[in-house]
Amino acid sequence: MSDSKFKNPIVAWIDYRLPVFSFMEHELHEYPTPKNLNYWWNFGSLAGIILVIMIVTGIVLAMHYTAHTAFAFDSVERIMRDVNYGWLIRYVHMNGASAFFIVVFIHIFRGMYFGSYKSPREILWILGVVIMLIMMATAFLGYVLPWGQMSFWGATVITNLFSAIPIVGDSIVTLLWGGFSVDNPTLNRFFSLHYLLPFVLVGIVVLHIVALHQHGSNNPIGIDTKSPQDTIPFHPYYTVKDLFGLGVFLVLFFGFVFFAPNYLGHPDNYIEANPLVTPPHIVPEWYFLPFYAILRSFTADALIYLPISWLMSAKLAGVLAMFASIMVLFILPWLDHSPVRSARFRPLYKQFFWLLVIDCIILGICGAKPAEAPWTYIAQAATAYYFLHFIVILPLLGFFEKTKPLPTSISEPVLKGGGGASSAASAKPMEKA
């Protein structure tokens, strides 16, 4: 025990029996991190922090929330008006969900740009896609809880998606509802699951990090770290950088919470749910819009539906396409088989990447518009392009793209003035890492 690496005797005593401190030391301090990570690498830790914020505010909200159709709406209004700081806690939870998706979407596109899903990080990537799926389920369930008009009709439309499944579809929908429409049994189970899933998420995030630490972070150049010269300890270098990023994030986030808390929401959700009145224009939360646009693109007369029209109804095709748009991410590591990770050395891929980003934004805009011309046509074209990108363009690029030569190490471009010329000139090789 005396030769423990911890000076503090209590820490050493505990660590000898339960190696939590060794573990933290290993994962946070000694953990060697590529020294060239840029700000796009901030979004992973941000996502983790938001998950904690969501769980803390959620548990507190649950202390005042009543999961019953007769009381849910009023209990949320009571949180807003009467519970001490209830308004703050709810607005943080509400906008936190949006922030969570912004951060995770950026995190995912970061992975796509720098090829972080490629070997040996395929499982890390797949776990990430699972995290996104569970987040979506959680956010959908949570949005039903305040029992406003959008809660109710959103829940109705989304649960009805399952009725598209041949033969058993209707039984599945009844099973989900626990009745014959979205009603009290539905609200109760949604609350139960909304409470559960974030903790499942914590479990998967842990696995995500285990997979990450197995081979370490990717980096903007996308080549493996070769020597200690290429890395720096995570703490204090990246803990400080992550904290700085957190500060910037919190300024923006609380800007929304305090000055535009309902900007991303829909006013109809402040009208209590009414099962006998459908609002004229139903839209999901903004983070579901691109997927919603894909769902609606499949109509009986759509060009993209023609090739499969003999096989299934347009409704089923839309539902399958929506799920497929996420499922395709699972096989992304194998669709993109180019050996080069980072888009910096892939001139064509870089352009297609940005086209995909634009395509997703267009889909999002279409999802918010009523299903009428010209939006339906734009959405159909954008849907077609989305799948074209993954199923056709990426595999072909792997064969035909002429990539730029890769640096031999992470340190090399810095030392030879690969970045800004002036700053690199004064840089000297590091003696020690």
Place this chain on the structure above:
Amino acid sequence: MASSADKAGDGAHGAEEGETRRDFLMLATGAFGAFGAAAAAWPLIDQMNPAADTLASSSTEVNLEPIKPGQRVLIKWRGKPVFIVRRTKAQIDEARAVKLADLVDPETDEARAKKAEWLIIVGVCTHLGCIPAGTKEGELKGEFGGWFCPCHGSHYDTSGRIRKGPAPKNLPVPAYEFLSDKLVKIG
């Protein structure tokens, strides 16, 4: 069962015959275990289905007396809307004149209305569950004079059959029976 399978494995059965017996025991154990797991899972799944009280409160009686010819009313059954229409002669004729070949989900009007004068249908769009407009005075009725679902643009005719738009099926007819001329029980 599992322990006897283990014993068979532990014993010095080099012989061919012993291998087959052990394989059989393993398979039987596996099948038995899978069956047990499924049996244990079923209550946990089936609890999500409608409970007895939900099922019990699932029929509604409606007095048809106050409904005038041509009038459409909306009542609530099992938490969802049901349209009851007292159809005029013209509306009935219109619905019955349609050729089956023109229908997305072919069904005769005769099969959909037990009494031609009364059309009783569930007012839930078969696309994704919105309530089609057209029941209240002044609402859009769509291109076929029946109902129009604003969510994604489905048009239904005076028999509640889907004619145009993304919905795949006709508005469903609930189980109902006429208790008397002026009283109907839905469900």
